[in-house]
Amino acid sequence: MNSGRWKKILDRMLRVRVFGAFTGLILIMLIFTILSDKFFTWDNFISIFTTSSELGIIAIGTCFLMIAGEFDLSVGSVFAVAPMLGALIANTGVPMAIAFITSMVAAGLIGLLNGIIVTEAKIPSFIATLGSMMFFRGVLLAVSGGFPIDYFGEETGFLNALGGKIFFGMRASGIWFVLATIIFSIILNQTRYGNHVFAVGGNAGTAKAVGINVKRVKIINFIIAAVLAGLAGFTMFGRFHSIDPTAGQLLELEAIASSVIGGALLTGGYGSIAGAFIGAFLIGVLRSGLILVGAPAYWYQAFIGVILVISVIFNTKIRKAVAG
Amino acid sequence: MIVNNPEKIKLIKDNLVYMEDIVVKFGKVVALNGVNFRVGKNEVVGLLGDNGAGKSTLIKSLNGYHRISAGNIYFDGKHADFTSPKDARDAGIETAYQDLALVNLMSISRNFFLGRELQRNFLFMKLLDMRRMDEIAARSLKEVGLRNIRAMHETVNFLSGGERQAIAIGRANFFGAKLLILDEPTAALSVTETEWVLRLVKEAKESGLAVILISHNAYEVFGVADRFVVLQHGENYADIKKEETNPEELIEVIAGRIKK
Ligand SMILES: Nc1ncnc2c1ncn2[C@@H]1O[C@H](COP(=O)(O)OP(=O)(O)OP(=O)(O)O)[C@@H](O)[C@H]1O
Ligand SMILES: [Mg+2]
Numbered sequence: 001m002n003s004g005r006w007k008k009i010l011d012r013m014l015r016v017r018v019f020g021a022f023t024g025l026i027l028i029m030l031i032f033t034i035l036s037d038k039f040f041t042w043d044n045f046i047s048i049f050t051t052s053s054e055l056g057i058i059a060i061g062t063c064f065l066m067i068a069g070e071f072d073l074s075v076g077s078v079f080a081v082a083p084m085l086g087a088l089i090a091n092t093g094v095p096m097a098i099a100f101i102t103s104m105v106a107a108g109l110i111g112l113l114n115g116i117i118v119t120e121a122k123i124p125s126f127i128a129t130l131g132s133m134m135f136f137r138g139v140l141l142a143v144s145g146g147f148p149i150d151y152f153g154e155e156t157g158f159l160n161a162l163g164g165k166i167f168f169g170m171r172a173s174g175i176w177f178v179l180a181t182i183i184f185s186i187i188l189n190q191t192r193y194g195n196h197v198f199a200v201g202g203n204a205g206t207a208k209a210v211g212i213n214v215k216r217v218k219i220i221n222f223i224i225a226a227v228l229a230g231l232a233g234f235t236m237f238g239r240f241h242s243i244d245p246t247a248g249q250l251l252e253l254e255a256i257a258s259s260v261i262g263g264a265l266l267t268g269g270y271g272s273i274a275g276a277f278i279g280a281f282l283i284g285v286l287r288s289g290l291i292l293v294g295a296p297a298y299w300y301q302a303f304i305g306v307i308l309v310i311s312v313i314f315n316t317k318i319r320k321a322v323a324g
Numbered sequence: 325m326i327v328n329n330p331e332k333i334k335l336i337k338d339n340l341v342y343m344e345d346i347v348v349k350f351g352k353v354v355a356l357n358g359v360n361f362r363v364g365k366n367e368v369v370g371l372l373g374d375n376g377a378g379k380s381t382l383i384k385s386l387n388g389y390h391r392i393s394a395g396n397i398y399f400d401g402k403h404a405d406f407t408s409p410k411d412a413r414d415a416g417i418e419t420a421y422q423d424l425a426l427v428n429l430m431s432i433s434r435n436f437f438l439g440r441e442l443q444r445n446f447l448f449m450k451l452l453d454m455r456r457m458d459e460i461a462a463r464s465l466k467e468v469g470l471r472n473i474r475a476m477h478e479t480v481n482f483l484s485g486g487e488r489q490a491i492a493i494g495r496a497n498f499f500g501a502k503l504l505i506l507d508e509p510t511a512a513l514s515v516t517e518t519e520w521v522l523r524l525v526k527e528a529k530e531s532g533l534a535v536i537l538i539s540h541n542a543y544e545v546f547g548v549a550d551r552f553v554v555l556q557h558g559e560n561y562a563d564i565k566k567e568e569t570n571p572e573e574l575i576e577v578i579a580g581r582i583k584k
Contacts, residue, residue, distance in 0.1 A: 186451075190451040191449075191450070191451060192441045192450070192452060194452075195434060195438065195441055199427050199438055199439075203426075203427045203428065205423070206424045207427070208389070208409065209409050209424045210409065211411075211439045213408075269429045269430075270429050322479075324428070324479055324482050
């Protein structure tokens with residue numbers, strides 16, 4: 001084989017947008033497999049996948065919004081607001097399905113509010129959603145008095161469908177995670193709307209100049225990010241049938257980290273949903289692997305920090321090579 | 325908008341673009357202060373003027389990018405109420421912007437079709453028809469002379485300045501535009517690429533389009549334009565037919581040393 005052919009193969013691999021994240025994931029899994037014989041087992045895979053799913057569903061929405069050039073720091077709060085609202089409504093005797101839909105609409109309205117503040121008042125989304133993150137967390141704590149809210153009803157079927165055990169020890173949240181990944185990958189890469197999302201994040205002025213409604217795209221993406229955060233919160237609610245007002249804290253940052261590990265550009269216009277999927281899974285692997293090798297829990301965040309920076313360095317090099 | 329002055333009706337009908345008393349303000353800055361501008365059918369107009377004269381603002385108010393504060397715009401015989409660049413594109417105005425031409429991180433074909441993507445039916449969904457878009461973009465770019473044509477999935481980041489202009493011009497050809505607007509297309513080009521783009525302007529005219537060509541280089545525009553409109557400080561300064569002037573004089577006019 002000549003070197004030209006190898007170059008071609010390498011070029012082709014680098015073009016797969018999740019190449020960096022995927023390589024990193026394999027490497028880290030390899031290390032943990034060597035360090036602990038309990039790591040590479042079905043049970044452990046399932047448990048990693050379950051915890052990754054809740055983060056991952058959020059990360060997909062966050063990534064989708066980041067590609068359009070905006071941030072949402074309030075997703076961690078929405079993660080708790082939606083199920084808490086659902087629990088409060090369902091505890092009055094309303095069917096869980098209706099409580100769920102109402103909560104999703106509420107989450108969507110929070111996204112709409114974020115989107116309108118950012119596009120109409122022209123405030124950087126980082127600041128606007130920092131505000132709504134603090135506001136809604138405050139409301140949660142005030143309403144609940146700081147205590148968890150339990151669901152008292154009998155109706156567990158619906159909650160199980162969201163976050164309960166299904167087969168082989170898998171939880172339903174894993175299905176939602178995979179489904180959301182597939183759906184949003186298709187929307188992003190294969191539809192006109194996805195094309196506009198890339199354009200809006202890549203260069204909002206150009207997008208406007210070819211006739212794309214930039215504000216509309218951004219607002220819709222804010223709504224998607226919030227609804228997915230609410231859905232993720234509900235899958236956790238489905239697991240515990242109880243919701244803590246502090247649930248979801250720091251998830252917004254882990255979601256951004258997942259997206260960035262997966263190759264998304266902080267400035268918008270570049271990234272992939274499959275990348276965010278791998279990023280979230282990688283964070284789950286790290287959490288589980290560190291526990292299994294006996295590292296104190298505190299090390300978890302430190303490691304994510306290191307992985308984040310390393311992955312950005314590599315992703316940047318790869319992007320420069322294939323996209324300029 | 326009811327126009328009952330017969331002379332004016334004739335002007336609107338005879339020209340492709342007819343703009344009168346255009347005022348555009350950015351906050352307190354008055355970028356255009358009562359500008360009149362017209363482009364004949366199949367005419368190439370060189371739009372000239374110093375930095376900040378209002379050239380880009382004028383074409384951006386024609387194509388719906390900026391809202392005008394006062395004045396009237398007629399395009400193709402009709403009052404043009406473009407509320408967004410989309411309306412203007414649908415009416416047949418294709419623009420290669422000075423500053424907003426392409427999305428760098430997107431592929432050649434995605435840029436070519438941005439805002440007008442081709443779709444295909446798949447099950448119950450409408451998906452992008454990437455194969456057809458790649459094919460058409462490749463063919464159109466070949467037609468405008470894009471040499472050593474690259475894979476259509478490459479990002480436009482790797483393209484030269486001339487190749488970027490070629491995308492806009494190829495786009496105008498393919499979508500059957502009536503008016504092509506080029507805002508300083510040769511500003512960052514090499515000599516050969518400049519010649520290439522200017523040749524494309526001539527070809528566009530031959531194929532029936534009208535062109536607005538913005539430039540700072542009087543010699544360049546002189547070769548291709550039929551008429552020259554010079555702006556100064558957001559106002560009309562000169563309007564000269566090619567037969568009535570020469571490049572040297574044109575430079576003096578742009579600099580504001582001669583008034584014609
Ligand atoms: N978006 C904007 N906001 C505020 N002021 C603007 C904006 N766009 C243009 N201007 C101002 O309007 C005036 C005309 O600008 P314009 O870009 O139309 O000039 P130009 O003739 O195209 O110049 P150049 O040759 O440098 O491209 C300038 O004073 C400029 O600062
Ligand atoms: Mg300009």
